[in-house]
Each structure stands twice: as C-alpha cells, then as structure tokens.
Amino acid sequence: MSKKLLLTGLILSSFIILVQAAGVDAAWVYVGTKIVASENPQGQTFCLPTGTQMSVMQGATVLDTAITTSQTCVDNTIWSGAVNLDTGTTYGIKLDVSTCEGFESDGKCWYKGNPGSPGQSCTEVCADKGGTASPGCCETDTNCTALNYFGANCGWCGPYCPVYVYPYYNECYNCEYQDWCDCNWQPWDPAYRVCACSFATAAFNYTFSI
Numbered sequence: 001m002s003k004k005l006l007l008t009g010l011i012l013s014s015f016i017i018l019v020q021a022a023g024v025d026a027a028w029v030y031v032g033t034k035i036v037a038s039e040n041p042q043g044q045t046f047c048l049p050t051g052t053q054m055s056v057m058q059g060a061t062v063l064d065t066a067i068t069t070s071q072t073c074v075d076n077t078i079w080s081g082a083v084n085l086d087t088g089t090t091y092g093i094k095l096d097v098s099t100c101e102g103f104e105s106d107g108k109c110w111y112k113g114n115p116g117s118p119g120q121s122c123t124e125v126c127a128d129k130g131g132t133a134s135p136g137c138c139e140t141d142t143n144c145t146a147l148n149y150f151g152a153n154c155g156w157c158g159p160y161c162p163v164y165v166y167p168y169y170n171e172c173y174n175c176e177y178q179d180w181c182d183c184n185w186q187p188w189d190p191a192y193r194v195c196a197c198s199f200a201t202a203a204f205n206y207t208f209s210i
Contacts, residue, residue, distance in 0.1 A: 047073040057092035110146035118186035122195035131197035139196035
C-alpha cells in the first residue's frame with residue numbers, strides 16, 4: 001500500500017521564496033518547499049524519506065534539483081539551490097517521493113517477514129507492503145544494518161540474502177545456501193527473512209509565481 005502526501009491551505013503557503021532584491025524583474029532566489037501536512041493511507045502522519053527529490057521547473061525545463069540526505073517531516077522545508085526567476089512568471093515544483101515505508105539502508109527499502117510454519121518469503125513480504133521483491137533477492141545488507149534494525153543482533157553475518165535464523169542463537173545466514181537467493185524461499189519457525197523491496201516513486205506537482 002503506497003503512502004500519500006497532502007499539503008493543506010493555499011498552495012502558496014506551501015512555498016517559501018527568498019528574494020535578494022525587491023522591485024526587480026528577475027532575481028536569484030532559493031525556493032523552499034515546506035511540508036505543511038502529510039498522511040498515509042491509514043491516516044497517519046509520515047516523514048518524506050531520505051532521497052526525496054525536489055525539482056524547480058519552468059515548463060518542462062528543470063532549473064534546479066535538490067535531493068534530501070535525511071528525512072523531511074511536517075514543518076520542515078526542502079531548499080533548492082539558487083535559481084534565476086522572473087517576476088510574473090509561473091514556475092513549478094515537482095516532488096519525487098519514494099513510497100517506501102520500511103527501513104531504508106543501502107539505498108533499498110527493507111521489511112521484516114513474519115515467522116511461521118513456514119515463514120513469509122520475500123515475494124510475500126514485499127507484496128504485503130505494496131511493493132515487489134528485488135530481482136533474485138540477493139541484496140547486500142552492509143554490516144547487517146537492516147538485520148540488526150529488525151532485531152537480529154548478529155554475532156556473525158554474511159553480506160547477502162539476509163535471513164535471521166533462531167533469534168536466541170544470534171545467527172544471520174547468507175547465500176552459502178543457494179535456495180536462500182530464491183525470493184520464494186520460506187524459512188521455518190522461528191526464523192524470518194529480511195527483504196529488500198522495490199517501490200514506485202510518487203510525483204507531486206505544484207505551481208507558484210513571484
């Protein structure tokens with residue numbers, strides 16, 4: 001299930017324009033997009049993830065693009081670089097937002113499967129979240145960052161096909177066993193898979209003028 005971004009109030013209240021001089025026909029300015037409100041399909045507030053891309057547009061021409069290096073939450077602002085804008089001209093803002101709601105690491109969106117008899121495969125884990133499993137399900141989890149985030153506390157870890165087996169042993173297995181590179185492979189209790197899922201990017205477009 002994908003999330004949605006909502007901005008409340010007048011559209012101009014969602015943008016902050018800093019102009020260097022008044023009463024001129026053109027100026028170098030920094031354009032900021034302030035997140036006034038955000039809501040996912042469950043009605044909960046969410047933060048825009050790291051890697052959100054904001055582009056300042058003049059028609060189809062991209063004047064500047066800023067990519068966030070941290071989450072952007074309500075009342076925070078994403079700033080562009082300096083752009084040369086003309087007064088009385090209409091410009092656009094395009095926000096490209098990942099629909100990932102999981103744990104972001106190594107440029108991927110990670111989710112933990114549910115243990116069971118058997119537990120969820122990565123195909124099932126990603127589908128339950130509205131995404132698709134990464135091809136081959138052999139994604140690198142550097143330093144077991146995602147595994148440890150989901151409670152693994154690995155005493156030993158290999159780089160691929162992260163599966164946390166037997167929580168009380170603190171063991172994290174990798175592609176030593178080739179069937180674990182199968183997106184449909186299901187671990188048995190009490191093991192669970194930690195899967196890298198692919199998600200679409202949602203685009204939000206707004207216009208403003210100075």
